Amino acid sequence: MSADNKFASTSLEEIDQIHASLRQGFKSGKLKSIAYRKVQILQLGYLLQDNVRRFKDAFAVDLGRPALESAFLELDSTIGDCKVAYDRVEKWAKTEKAPFNLNFFAFGPVVRNEPKGVVPNISPFNYPVWTAIGPIIGAIAAGNCVVLKPSELSANVSGLIAELVPKYMDPDAMRVVMGGIAETTKLLELPWDHILYTGGGRVARIISAAAAKTLSPITLELGGKSPVVIDPKCDLTTAARRILWGKAVNAGQTCIAPDYVLVPRDFEEKFVDALKAAHAEFYPKGALNSSDISTIISAGHFSRIKGLLDKTEGEIVFGGETDESRKFIAPTVVKGVKETDSLMSEELFGPILPVMPVENVDAAIEYINKKDHPLSLYVFSQDAAFKSKVFDNTQSGSAIANDVIIHGGADGLPFGGTGPSGSGYHHGKYSFDEFTHLRASLDSPSWIDKILGSRYPPYTSKKENFLTKNLGVRLPARPSPSQLNVHAKS
Numbered sequence: 457m458s459a460d461n462k463f464a465s466t467s468l469e470e471i472d473q474i475h476a477s478l479r480q481g482f483k484s485g486k487l488k489s490i491a492y493r494k495v496q497i498l499q500l501g502y503l504l505q506d507n508v509r510r511f512k513d514a515f516a517v518d519l520g521r522p523a524l525e526s527a528f529l530e531l532d533s534t535i536g537d538c539k540v541a542y543d544r545v546e547k548w549a550k551t552e553k554a555p556f557n558l559n560f561f562a563f564g565p566v567v568r569n570e571p572k573g574v575v576p577n578i579s580p581f582n583y584p585v586w587t588a589i590g591p592i593i594g595a596i597a598a599g600n601c602v603v604l605k606p607s608e609l610s611a612n613v614s615g616l617i618a619e620l621v622p623k624y625m626d627p628d629a630m631r632v633v634m635g636g637i638a639e640t641t642k643l644l645e646l647p648w649d650h651i652l653y654t655g656g657g658r659v660a661r662i663i664s665a666a667a668a669k670t671l672s673p674i675t676l677e678l679g680g681k682s683p684v685v686i687d688p689k690c691d692l693t694t695a696a697r698r699i700l701w702g703k704a705v706n707a708g709q710t711c712i713a714p715d716y717v718l719v720p721r722d723f724e725e726k727f728v729d730a731l732k733a734a735h736a737e738f739y740p741k742g743a744l745n746s747s748d749i750s751t752i753i754s755a756g757h758f759s760r761i762k763g764l765l766d767k768t769e770g771e772i773v774f775g776g777e778t779d780e781s782r783k784f785i786a787p788t789v790v791k792g793v794k795e796t797d798s799l800m801s802e803e804l805f806g807p808i809l810p811v812m813p814v815e816n817v818d819a820a821i822e823y824i825n826k827k828d829h830p831l832s833l834y835v836f837s838q839d840a841a842f843k844s845k846v847f848d849n850t851q852s853g854s855a856i857a858n859d860v861i862i863h864g865g866a867d868g869l870p871f872g873g874t875g876p877s878g879s880g881y882h883h884g885k886y887s888f889d890e891f892t893h894l895r896a897s898l899d900s901p902s903w904i905d906k907i908l909g910s911r912y913p914p915y916t917s918k919k920e921n922f923l924t925k926n927l928g929v930r931l932p933a934r935p936s937p938s939q940l941n942v943h944a945k946s
């Protein structure tokens with residue numbers, strides 16, 4: 457497989473020019489027109505649709521990705537997101553009436569959905585279209601100008617995006633900055649109206665510190681270890697297929713991949729047997745001979761993941777094969793893993809699935825709560841009470857029962873973490889909202905002073921009494937002692 461794009465970094469001087477020219481583009485007022493935004497959104501859709509073959513080839517070069525994975529998870533879903541935004545942008549952008557309030561009724565209070573301005577999207581290698589183009593659809597729908605800084609690691613996909621953006625998009629609305637640390641550092645020296653960063657926590661700290669210097673608001677889409685909690689009362693065959701698929705797809709380089717599994721000790725063998733059966737079904741000629749497995753993005757990530765596997769004290773159930781020459785790691789399940797294991801020390805971001813036996817669901821919840829809030833939390837169970845127990849007693853970016861990863865494509869759901877797994881959301885309307893300034897607006901009639909004239913000096917107790925009597929709020933009845941007690945205890 458070859459891709460014909462060379463990675464060429466943007467010069468630091470050009471980054472200044474791009475910043476200035478996008479500011480001009482925003483000032484031109486073009487993006488105030490919803491019709492214009494729709495044209496740009498449609499162009500993003502066609503940028504992908506016209507070049508599906510080239511994108512699939514570029515994914516194959518960067519990530520050894522099978523075409524089906526690229527189509528299902530990234531290309532079709534991002535094109536679908538363009539269609540959703542195209543169809544709904546008028547509704548999203550409408551000025552909204554404030555809820556009825558007698559005091560303010562005469563002022564006609566409204567919320568104007570306005571663009572923030574010029575916004576960069578700094579995106580990672582693992583889903584280099586969905587994380588790069590996906591949020592931009594919402595940013596443009598909201599009327600912003602966008603600069604995209606795709607990952608230097610997924611060089612071929614990023615190069616293809618850089619080639620196509622000038623052909624499809626108005627340069628007043630969207631530009632691309634290519635590069636790595638130096639270029640991103642330069643980009644971050646400039647003031648922006650909102651920064652979206654997707655990637656790891658270490659770099660997120662650098663980005664946040666830089667954004668603080670220019671007081672640029674920021675959304676962080678980060679990662680972490682997303683747990684799976686297994687209830688013996690689950691549909692075991694389906695659970696095993698879905699978990700193994702979620703771990704193997706994109707070679708585990710998915711921030712919402714199931715990172716590790718917590719399973720009751722006396723159910724571990726049965727669960728692992730089901731994973732073995734799923735593995736035999738997915739890769740009948742063995743993983744090494746399968747063309748349906750992605751590879752690891754870089755030599756550095758390959759040796760990091762292999763290093764963690766080499767140090768495990770758990771028992772490899774299947775997998776474990778690696779091929780450094782093509783950065784290949786076979787989907788691997790490791791059982792009997794303990795809290796102190798290398799595989800539990802950091803987000804794996806690779807196709808290794810540690811299975812950690814626990815006594816019961818309470819122990820699983822306790823373990824999850826000792827760790828950073830994960831990006832996703834998965835439960836496999838057919839028992840509503842079990843699912844509620846896990847979801848109600850934990851925190852995570854998303855709470856998913858009986859499937860993995862596909863919520864990333866679900867229309868109407870926000871995509872985002874909480875605490876160390878991120879802050880802010882994107883996808884669909886949530887991308888629109890993230891890049892929208894809610895501009896409070898009202899128009900005060902002169903006649904209202906006949907009622908509100910008491911607000912003006914000279915202040916008198918008569919005026920104060922009038923305002924308190926007429927505008928003061930009457931709270932609902934005070935909580936009873938028994939209500940206070942219940943709240944203090946719970």
Ligand SMILES: NC(=O)C1=CN([C@@H]2O[C@H](COP(=O)(O)OP(=O)(O)OC[C@H]3O[C@@H](n4cnc5c(N)ncnc54)[C@H](O)[C@@H]3O)[C@@H](O)[C@H]2O)C=CC1
Binds near residue numbers: 606609655659
């Ligand atoms: N929550 C989400 O939506 C997603 C989160 N992730 C997380 O991203 C991580 C893996 O992605 P990577 O591409 O390795 O992340 P990364 O943080 O290394 O790189 C992401 C971006 O930051 C830039 N960058 C890297 N080092 C920088 C520095 N020192 N200063 C300024 N910019 C810098 C890169 O050029 C790239 O554009 C994982 O932790 C994963 O969980 C990945 C995809 C989606």
Ligand SMILES: CC1=C(/C=C/C(C)=C/C=C/C(C)=C/C=C/C=C(C)/C=C/C=C(C)/C=C/C=C(\C)C(=O)O)C(C)(C)CCC1
Binds near residue numbers: 528529861
């Ligand atoms: C086939 C017919 C029918 C039924 C259709 C059905 C039931 C369709 C269901 C489709 C679903 C559930 C699609 C799900 C798609 C999920 C996607 C695209 C997930 C994407 C995830 C992404 C991009 C994750 C990103 C993760 C990142 C960035 C990360 O973690 O790092 C009918 C309708 C019944 C009849 C006609 C035929």
